[in-house]
Amino acid sequence: MPTFPDKTSKFIDWYLEVLDAAELTDKRYPVKGMNVWTPYGFQARRQLDAVMIREIEKTRSVPVEFPTLIPQTEFQKEKEHIKGFDAQVYWVTKGGATDLDVPLVLRPTSETAMYPVFALWIRSHKDLPLNVYQIVNTFRYETKTTRPFLRVREIHFFEEHTCQVDEAAATARVGSNLSAFGAMAEAFVLPFVAIRRPEWDKFPGAFYSIALDIPVGGARTLQIGSIHHYRENFSGPYGIHYEAPDGSSKLVHQTTFGLSERLVGAVVSVHGDAKGVVFPSSLAPYQIVVVPILSGDGAAGVADYAARLAERLLARGLRVHVDDSEERPGAKYYRWETHGVPVRLEIGRREAAQGTVTVADRLGEKRSVGPENLDDAIVGALADYDRRLREKAHAAFASSFSVAHRLDELKDSTTVRLLAWCGTEACGHRVEEAIDGALLGTPEGPLPIDPGAPGGCIGCGAANSRWALAGQPL
Amino acid sequence: MPTFPDKTSKFIDWYLEVLDAAELTDKRYPVKGMNVWTPYGFQARRQLDAVMIREIEKTRSVPVEFPTLIPQTEFQKEKEHIKGFDAQVYWVTKGGATDLDVPLVLRPTSETAMYPVFALWIRSHKDLPLNVYQIVNTFRYETKTTRPFLRVREIHFFEEHTCQVDEAAATARVGSNLSAFGAMAEAFVLPFVAIRRPEWDKFPGAFYSIALDIPVGGARTLQIGSIHHYRENFSGPYGIHYEAPDGSSKLVHQTTFGLSERLVGAVVSVHGDAKGVVFPSSLAPYQIVVVPILSGDGAAGVADYAARLAERLLARGLRVHVDDSEERPGAKYYRWETHGVPVRLEIGRREAAQGTVTVADRLGEKRSVGPENLDDAIVGALADYDRRLREKAHAAFASSFSVAHRLDELKDSTTVRLLAWCGTEACGHRVEEAIDGALLGTPEGPLPIDPGAPGGCIGCGAANSRWALAGQPL
Numbered sequence: 001m002p003t004f005p006d007k008t009s010k011f012i013d014w015y016l017e018v019l020d021a022a023e024l025t026d027k028r029y030p031v032k033g034m035n036v037w038t039p040y041g042f043q044a045r046r047q048l049d050a051v052m053i054r055e056i057e058k059t060r061s062v063p064v065e066f067p068t069l070i071p072q073t074e075f076q077k078e079k080e081h082i083k084g085f086d087a088q089v090y091w092v093t094k095g096g097a098t099d100l101d102v103p104l105v106l107r108p109t110s111e112t113a114m115y116p117v118f119a120l121w122i123r124s125h126k127d128l129p130l131n132v133y134q135i136v137n138t139f140r141y142e143t144k145t146t147r148p149f150l151r152v153r154e155i156h157f158f159e160e161h162t163c164q165v166d167e168a169a170a171t172a173r174v175g176s177n178l179s180a181f182g183a184m185a186e187a188f189v190l191p192f193v194a195i196r197r198p199e200w201d202k203f204p205g206a207f208y209s210i211a212l213d214i215p216v217g218g219a220r221t222l223q224i225g226s227i228h229h230y231r232e233n234f235s236g237p238y239g240i241h242y243e244a245p246d247g248s249s250k251l252v253h254q255t256t257f258g259l260s261e262r263l264v265g266a267v268v269s270v271h272g273d274a275k276g277v278v279f280p281s282s283l284a285p286y287q288i289v290v291v292p293i294l295s296g297d298g299a300a301g302v303a304d305y306a307a308r309l310a311e312r313l314l315a316r317g318l319r320v321h322v323d324d325s326e327e328r329p330g331a332k333y334y335r336w337e338t339h340g341v342p343v344r345l346e347i348g349r350r351e352a353a354q355g356t357v358t359v360a361d362r363l364g365e366k367r368s369v370g371p372e373n374l375d376d377a378i379v380g381a382l383a384d385y386d387r388r389l390r391e392k393a394h395a396a397f398a399s400s401f402s403v404a405h406r407l408d409e410l411k412d413s414t415t416v417r418l419l420a421w422c423g424t425e426a427c428g429h430r431v432e433e434a435i436d437g438a439l440l441g442t443p444e445g446p447l448p449i450d451p452g453a454p455g456g457c458i459g460c461g462a463a464n465s466r467w468a469l470a471g472q473p474l
Numbered sequence: 475m476p477t478f479p480d481k482t483s484k485f486i487d488w489y490l491e492v493l494d495a496a497e498l499t500d501k502r503y504p505v506k507g508m509n510v511w512t513p514y515g516f517q518a519r520r521q522l523d524a525v526m527i528r529e530i531e532k533t534r535s536v537p538v539e540f541p542t543l544i545p546q547t548e549f550q551k552e553k554e555h556i557k558g559f560d561a562q563v564y565w566v567t568k569g570g571a572t573d574l575d576v577p578l579v580l581r582p583t584s585e586t587a588m589y590p591v592f593a594l595w596i597r598s599h600k601d602l603p604l605n606v607y608q609i610v611n612t613f614r615y616e617t618k619t620t621r622p623f624l625r626v627r628e629i630h631f632f633e634e635h636t637c638q639v640d641e642a643a644a645t646a647r648v649g650s651n652l653s654a655f656g657a658m659a660e661a662f663v664l665p666f667v668a669i670r671r672p673e674w675d676k677f678p679g680a681f682y683s684i685a686l687d688i689p690v691g692g693a694r695t696l697q698i699g700s701i702h703h704y705r706e707n708f709s710g711p712y713g714i715h716y717e718a719p720d721g722s723s724k725l726v727h728q729t730t731f732g733l734s735e736r737l738v739g740a741v742v743s744v745h746g747d748a749k750g751v752v753f754p755s756s757l758a759p760y761q762i763v764v765v766p767i768l769s770g771d772g773a774a775g776v777a778d779y780a781a782r783l784a785e786r787l788l789a790r791g792l793r794v795h796v797d798d799s800e801e802r803p804g805a806k807y808y809r810w811e812t813h814g815v816p817v818r819l820e821i822g823r824r825e826a827a828q829g830t831v832t833v834a835d836r837l838g839e840k841r842s843v844g845p846e847n848l849d850d851a852i853v854g855a856l857a858d859y860d861r862r863l864r865e866k867a868h869a870a871f872a873s874s875f876s877v878a879h880r881l882d883e884l885k886d887s888t889t890v891r892l893l894a895w896c897g898t899e900a901c902g903h904r905v906e907e908a909i910d911g912a913l914l915g916t917p918e919g920p921l922p923i924d925p926g927a928p929g930g931c932i933g934c935g936a937a938n939s940r941w942a943l944a945g946q947p948l
Contacts, residue, residue, distance in 0.1 A: 028594055029587075030548055031578065034541035036591055039606065042537045063516045067508035067628050068542075068611060069564075074504055087570040090543075092580065094565040095615030104505065106566065113503075117510055120502055132513065137542060141569030154541050 004274060011217055012147070015269060021338045022277040024264070025148045033146030033153035040339065043285030043319075044264055045156060049135055051187045051282060052158050052259060055180045061131040061160055066113040068136070069104040075112045077237040084204020085109075088141045106139035109258070111205070114161050115238035122163060122252065124243045129169065133160035133257075149265030150222070150474060156261040163240060163252035170229055170253035174210065177227045177257040178444070181212055184259075189280040189390050190214055190266055191397035192224065193448045195441040195469055198428050203256075207231035210444055213469075215400035216269045219413040219437060221471040224266045230254040268340075270393060277340030278362050281386050286321040288313060288382065289336045293329050293348040305352040309345070312375055318382075337362060342385050345378065361385040363392070401469075403451045407458055410434035410470065418447065420454035421468035427459025437472035478748060485691055486621070489743060495812045496751040498738070499622045507620030507627035514813065517759030517793075518738055519630060523609055525661045525756060526632050526733060529654045535605040535634055540587040542610070543578040549586045551711040558678020559583075562615045580613035583732070585679070588635050589712035596637060596726060598717045603643065607634035607731075623739030624696070624948060630735040637714060637726035644703055644727035648684065651701045651731040652918070655686055658733075663754040663864050664688055664740055665871035666698065667922045669915040669943055672902050677730075681705035684918055687943075689874030690743045693887040693911060695945040698740045704728040742814075744867060751814030752836050755860050760795040762787060762856065763810045767803050767822040779826040783819070786849055792856075811836060816859050819852065835859040837866070875943075877925045881932055884908035884944065892921065894928035895942035901933025911946035 004021070005013035019025055024044065026036040037045060053063070069092060076082045085108050092104040107113055114132075122130060138157040146152055160177065164170040178194055185192050192214045202209040203226065212225040234240070235251040244250050264283075271278035281287045292306035306322055313320045321341075323332050329346070336344055346358040355371030359381045365388075369377035404410050404417040413435055421427060421439065428439040447467055457465040478495070479487040493499055498518065500510040511519060527537070543566060550556045564580040567573060581587055588606075596604060612631040620626055634651065638644040652668055659666050666688045676683040677700065686699040708714070709725040718724050738757075745752035755761045766780035780796055787794045795815075797806050803820070810818055820832040829845030833855045839862075843851035878884050878891040887909055895901060895913065902913040921941055931939040 026591060026594075029541055029591060030545050031541060031543055034543060036541070037539035039536040039538055042539060045539075046537070062513040063520070064513055065511035065516060065519075065630075067503055067505060067510070068613075069505055069508060069628070071504050089570065090566045090578075091568040092564045093567045096561040096563065096617075098615075104564075116504060117500060117502065120500075139542075141572075143570075154543070156539075 004276065007272065007274065008217060011220070011269075014272075015147070015265075018268065018272055018276050018338075019148050022268075022340060024268070024277070027148055031153070033142055033151075035148050035152060035154075037156075040285050041264070044279070044283050045261065047283045047285070048188075048261075048263055049158075051184055052135070055183045055187075056133050056158075056160060056257075058183075059131070059176050059180050061133045061162070063134060064132045065134050065136060066110050066117070068107055070107055070113045072103045072105065074116055075105045077112065078205050078234055080233075081111060081205035088143070090139050090141050107136075108138055108140050109157075110134065110136075110138075110159055110161065111234055111256070115234055115240060118161075118163060118252075119238055119240045122240055122242050125165060125245055128163060128165050128242060128252065129173070130163040130252075131160065131173070132162070133158065147265070149261050149268070152261070158259040160255075160257040162255045163235070164255065165242075165244075165250075165252070167231060167253050170231070170255050173255045174227050174229055177255070178210070181225060181227070181257075181259075185212075187280070187282040188263060188267055189282075189386070189393050190224065190263070190270060191394050193469065194227075194444040196444055197441040198425070198439055200425055200428070201438070201441070203228045205230065205233050207233060211441065213440060213471075214266055214270060215397065215416045215471070216266070216474060217400075219416055219435060219470075219472045220474055221416055221440065222262070222266055222269065222474045224262050225257070225259040227258075228256045230256065270396075271389065272340075276338035278389070279340035279342060280389055281342045281382055284340065284342050285319065286336075286339075286341050287319045288321070288343045288345060288378070289332075289341045290320060290322045290345045290347065291329055291332050291336075292322070292324060293346065294324065296349075298349040298352065302347055302349060302352045306345075306347045309347070309357065309374075313378065316375070316379065318379070333360070343378070343382050363388055398449060401448045403449075404458065404470075405455065407431065407434040411436075413471075416440075416469060416471040418449065418451050418467055418469060419458040420456060420465035422457035422460055422462040422465050424460070427457055430459040431468075431470050435470045435472065437470060440469040440471055440473070442466050442468050478750065481746065481748065482691060485694070485743075488746075489621070489739075492742065492746055492750050492812075493622050496814060498742070498751070501622055505627070507616055507625070509622050509626060509628075511630075514759050515738070518753070518757050519735065521757045521759070522662075522735075522737055523632075525658055526609070529657045529661075530607050530632075530634060530731075532657075533605070533650050533654050535607045535636070537608060538606045539608050539610060540584050540591070542581055544581055544587045546577045546579065548590055549579045551586065552679050552708055554707075555585060555679035562617070564613050564615055581610075582612055582614050583631075584608065584610075584612075584633055584635065585708055585730070589708055589714060592635075592637060592726075593712055593714045596714055596716050599639060599719055602637060602639050602716060602726065603647070604637040604726075605634065605647070606636070607632065621739070623735050623742070626735070632733040634729075634731040636729045637709070638729065639716075639718075639724075639726070641705060641727050644705070644729050647729045648701050648703055651729070652684070655699060655701070655731075655733075659686075661754070661756040662737060662741055663756075663860070663867050664698065664737070664744060665868050667943065668701075668918040670918055671915040672899070672913055674899055674902070675912070675915070677702045679704065679707050681707060685915065687914060687945075688740055688744060689871065689890045689945070690740070690948060691874075693890055693909060693944075693946045694948055695890055695914065696736070696740055696743065696948045698736050699731070699733040701732075702730045704730065744870075745863065746814075750812035752863070753814035753816060754863055755816050755856055758814065758816050759793065760810075760813075760815050761793045762795070762817045762819060762852070763806075763815045764794060764796045764819045764821065765803055765806050765810075766796070766798060767820065768798065770823075772823040772826065776821055776823060776826045780819075780821045783821070783831065783848075787852065790849070790853065792853070807834070817852070817856050837862055872923060875922045877923075878932065878944075879929070881905070881908040885910075887945075890914075890943060890945040892923065892925050892941055892943060893932040894930060894939035896931035896934055896936040896939050898934070901931055904933040905942075905944050909944045909946065911944060914943040914945055914947070916940050916942050
């Protein structure tokens with residue numbers, strides 16, 4: 001069997017080879033950074049979307065879809081925003097053989113598509129809050145090296161946009177988004193830290209930005225989502241007013257919440273191992289693969305037993321695949337391990353005769369279950385797998401952070417670093433130079449580890465510093 | 475209450491006003507022909523997609539997603555195809571401030587995006603059939619007047635693409651698609667006729683095209699989908715070969731099956747009436763609206779009774795909305811009729827006290843049900859509504875066709891016409907001129923009405939003619 005590059009020392013090589021082997025994407029499409037969602041990858045995405053939809057709709061957000069193309073005139077209304085995106089948007093300039101009067105931008109994000117229409121939808125305080133989301137593709141003309149799921153030019157994107165009566169209500173929506181993301185991250189088994197980005201790294205046009213970051217080995221971090229408070233920064237230029245109960249006209253306060261296919265890359269990065277992808281059952285295209293061993297006598301009985309078992313598990317709502325292809329069992333085991341299937345059921349003549357099953361899970365546990373309560377035992381094995389995957393991920397998460405007290409400790413960091421920071425841009429940049437990466441910002445809510453009270457700023461020694469995080473964003 | 479224009483004599487005016495009143499789309503987006511899927515419209519689309527996914531996956535088709543942008547070089551490989559689309563594609567020519575080396579087309583359909591990759595995926599006869607579908611947006615630079623759902627510039631699109639071992643297998647797939655569409659049309663309550671288009675009207679690059687057409691009043695027809703047999707017309711230029719069991723290299727035969735948001739427009743057009751939209755329960759964003767009448771004493775008891783009833787119906791998997799807004803009951807009734815909700819439950823003090831409900835459906839039936847088997851009675855009322863909607867639609871369908879024997883009968887046709895046609899383009903064009911519309915083609919399968927055996931060609935009198943249909947496509 002082929003082996004993959006070492007995940008720790010050659011992370012990107014490992015990542016790319018594992019994705020290919022697991023058939024999660026096809027990057028041979030003739031535009032660099034625009035990849036094909038293969039049948040297997042699409043199934044993972046479908047589960048991803050289902051979790052996002054379930055959790056956001058619990059918070060009374062409703063789906064909409066706005067057009068892909070945005071007129072240049074609308075795109076340029078908020079000045080910081082356009083500065084932030086101008087260099088990386090695709091322009092549609094022709095329809096047929098005709099030059100368009102107004103060039104159209106392929107949306108890099110949908111503020112400038114939605115907000116002119118929000119200004120028409122919102123009249124009165126009774127129209128608020130407006131909480132809408134869409135799952136669409138966005139486009140960025142990336143000039144950096146592209147990586148499937150992590151940095152692509154066409155992005156499968158989730159974006160919530162809300163309008164609130166005032167700043168406090170918008171702040172409360174940010175909190176509600178953080179809770180919703182907590183539930184999603186729990187489903188994806190992705191321990192994360194919510195970090196308020198420094199001023200110089202916030203979203204173009206935002207009042208403030210909270211990034212959702214995960215550690216992915218060494219000092220490397222991956223931003224898997226973000227939540228922004230816009231205050232009135234967009235509602236002003238786009239004229240999104242409402243009539244308050246006292247008859248006065250007010251601007252709405254806005255928030256956004258963005259996630260993307262990067263979550264698929266994050267799951268691969270966090271859980272994957274030397275054998276390939278490892279899916280939590282929430283995202284797995286197949287949660288269970290049934291491998292009937294069909295050689296020699298009794299093959300018909302084995303096939304029949306396997307098919308009936310699979311049908312019962314399907315009826316329980318599980319995603320089950322019976323691999324009755326002509327490959328050898330060993331090749332099938334290897335294949336489905338590479339593909340990250342949580343649980344494999346091996347069924348030979350003995351199992352069929354005894355009404356049992358050999359359960360092998362993707363974390364290496366193997367046991368025989370049945371004949372009593374066979375189906376329950378299989379479902380239990382899947383739950384047990386998820387529990388151990390979660391424990392493993394949380395242990396890895398906790399060991400991904402360490403405290404640094406001096407700038408010279410930051411060089412060659414082997415974890416993401418916690419450090420005391422006075423909050424100034426000057427000290428922030430000192431940290432960034434020392435770690436050869438980024439001052440990620442100050443955590444919202446609990447710290448990932450408990451380092452006690454912060455001392456003086458790591459840059460200038462000033463008291464009244466706060467804990468901040470620094471690392472090397474992928 | 476405002477009234478809508480007359481549906482028969484002012485169809486387009488009626489259509490546009492009904493869509494606005496029902497809040498199914500917002501066409502005030504600042505690019506003409508690119509409309510916003512509103513919260514209500516998006517829910518109808520979600521049901522549409524769910525039915526399409528359910529039926530196509532029953533035929534062993536699997537979802538994928540290919541990029542939105544297609545390089546000019548790939549787009550131009552099949553000559554008929556590019557000729558058919560060249561005038562109506564959007565071109566991306568710039569990324570940031572940089573002119574792209576190879577301009578990119580916003581997909582008008584995905585043959586030219588998928589087939590270079592199919593050539594990589596398919597190696598052996600064991601890789602066949604390849605049946606994949608995607609639900610994505612496509613783009614056409616329409617120069618005709620745009621109409622929401624019917625003719626737009628960004629189109630919510632379903633497209634299946636398949637590769638088969640030979641022409642017969644591809645023909646069988648066409649048949650399987652026809653059956654799958656039959657099931658979808660049954661769910662949407664859209665009686666249709668499958669028509670093999672004449673040579674001069676087939677899809678650019680196809681061997682033949684079968685259109686799925688519905689009558690929408692007078693001689694007007696609406697093409698709501700299409701199924702194409704490509705033979706080797708694309709697999710040749712794109713090099714999609716496979717190794718046959720005998721070791722020889724063969725080209726695959728391909729088919730496609732396309733549907734779109736036009737189905738939403740079709741449902742509005744076919745079922746809508748003087749009061750607005752009429753949804754079959756399969757597509758209705760809300761299948762049931764509960765209107766508690768909350769004036770005077772006992773309002774709390776009424777609200778509580780309504781809420782508990784709604785919860786029980788939701789638990790049965792129904793889409794239920796409780797309208798407890800401050801509007802008057804009459805305004806609510808009007809609103810939800812306009813929006814096409816199949817069943818309205820009116821609940822006042824008497825109903826709450828007796829454990830009954832007044833059921834009013836969108837076809838005008840009103841009755842009191844309960845207290846025995848209340849929930850079953852409501853579910854039964856919804857099923858009864860769908861049954862009557864179906865009967866009504868089939869009766870209207872049957873009366874939408876009539877036979878024409880002479881060209882001069884075609885002028886001012888008040889139905890779609892059946893006529894005998896020799897199959898030549900010359901006589902086809904004579905028909906088109908006479909009806910001021912199109913020779914739609916020859917029906918696949920049963921005729922919509924039974925006109926007996928065809929006589930001589932309506933154009934030239936030739937014997938051996940076949941029944942064809944002519945009308946005025948919207």
